[in-house]
Amino acid sequence: MTAEVALKPKDYASAQDVRWCPGCGNYSVIKAVQKTLAEAGCNPENTVFVSGIGCSSRFPYYMETYGFHTIHGRAAAVATGVKISKPELDVWVVSGDGDSLAIGGNHLLHLLRRNVDVTYLLLNNEIYGLTKGQASPTSRRGTLSPTSPHGTLDQPVNPIEFAIGAHGRFIARCVDALQNLLSETFARAHAFHGTSFVEILQNCLVFNDGVFSDQEDKKKIDDTLLWLHHGEPMLYGADKSKGILFNPKTYALEPVTIGLDGVTLDDIVVHDETSHGLAMMLSALEAPLPVGVIYAAPEATFIGRQPIPQGTMAKSAARLAGAMHAGNTWRVE
Ligand SMILES: Cc1ncc(C[n+]2csc(CCOP(=O)(O)OP(=O)(O)O)c2C)c(N)n1
Ligand code: SF4
Numbered sequence: 001m002t003a004e005v006a007l008k009p010k011d012y013a014s015a016q017d018v019r020w021c022p023g024c025g026n027y028s029v030i031k032a033v034q035k036t037l038a039e040a041g042c043n044p045e046n047t048v049f050v051s052g053i054g055c056s057s058r059f060p061y062y063m064e065t066y067g068f069h070t071i072h073g074r075a076a077a078v079a080t081g082v083k084i085s086k087p088e089l090d091v092w093v094v095s096g097d098g099d100s101l102a103i104g105g106n107h108l109l110h111l112l113r114r115n116v117d118v119t120y121l122l123l124n125n126e127i128y129g130l131t132k133g134q135a136s137p138t139s140r141r142g143t144l145s146p147t148s149p150h151g152t153l154d155q156p157v158n159p160i161e162f163a164i165g166a167h168g169r170f171i172a173r174c175v176d177a178l179q180n181l182l183s184e185t186f187a188r189a190h191a192f193h194g195t196s197f198v199e200i201l202q203n204c205l206v207f208n209d210g211v212f213s214d215q216e217d218k219k220k221i222d223d224t225l226l227w228l229h230h231g232e233p234m235l236y237g238a239d240k241s242k243g244i245l246f247n248p249k250t251y252a253l254e255p256v257t258i259g260l261d262g263v264t265l266d267d268i269v270v271h272d273e274t275s276h277g278l279a280m281m282l283s284a285l286e287a288p289l290p291v292g293v294i295y296a297a298p299e300a301t302f303i304g305r306q307p308i309p310q311g312t313m314a315k316s317a318a319r320l321a322g323a324m325h326a327g328n329t330w331r332v333e
């Protein structure tokens with residue numbers, strides 16, 4: 001449902017004082033979300049932001065829409081309930097790497113495999129920001145933190161690989177510093193029917209500053225990022241002289257320079273966002289880091305797959321409401 005009058009991005013911002021640290025990567029993300037809603041003509045009365053707990057999860061307070069700041073790790077479960085009970089609502093989830101992949105990993109897994117029609121933003125700063133910098137499941141090996149004084153020992157989770165493994169149907173990656181990338185990707189994610197999962201590399205300048213400096217520094221990104229476009233060859237570098245080749249001996253994607261070792265433009269892989277196999281290979285590529293839409297392959301959503309005939313849900317809901325309001329079923333003496 002679209003807004004009756006044209007709204008500007010600022011119309012989606014609430015009057016709340018924003019409590020993020022000055023310079024936090026969350027600011028550019030909320031700016032891009034508000035732009036996306038304005039450009040899509042979204043009706044605030046029909047829009048809801050669901051979050052868990054964390055700095056990033058304060059997002060709903062700052063939006064002039066409906067919102068639900070739920071409990072730690074449960075945003076995906078609550079968002080599923082909101083969408084099922086009110087399918088007409090435009091549901092967004094905003095969550096951190098701890099909220100989504102530590103305590104909330106189980107719920108995110110099922111949201112993705114069910115393909116519930118929500119837009120899911122995972123703000124990945126590779127640390128627990130709100131609780132003062134403990135290591136999270138995405139922290140790099142060796143990260144020093146209050147809970148890992150000798151450095152983390154475990155293999156970090158790659159959110160993109162996780163989402164592909166859970167059979168997510170829309171999977172993308174962005175960087176907080178790049179407004180064009182955020183806006184273009186959010187518009188695609190929002191228009192997608194099904195769970196659209198977007199990982200955003202988000203700098204926490206207080207507890208994990210600089211982990212994404214190679215991906216955020218405008219002087220470096222021509223060489224460090226691979227911005228994907230469906231149907232186009234995977235080229236990067238300021239003059240697009242570098243590209244990505246499939247190596248059949250290692251079954252992996254490799255960076256190459258056109259003109260060196262006999263490599264020509266014809267050898268460069270063309271992005272096919274509908275290919276599951278290519279998405280898996282792209283999820284393993286670290287340098288250059290793939291950004292933009294990695295995988296988009298629509299299939300029936302959770303609600304669309306239900307075999308229950310129209311009207312049956314309403315009858316069941318009425319029976320459930322009756323049972324819930326029937327009074328005490330036992331007495332404690
Ligand atoms: C059940 C429960 N366990 C632990 C906490 C403490 N806690 C609050 S936020 C958080 C982690 C936040 O990290 P992340 O999701 O990465 O978000 P960020 O603050 O970095 O945006 C933790 C452990 C809690 N609120 N509830
Ligand atoms: S602690 Fe980090 S993530 Fe939290 S608001 Fe400050 S900069 Fe942002």
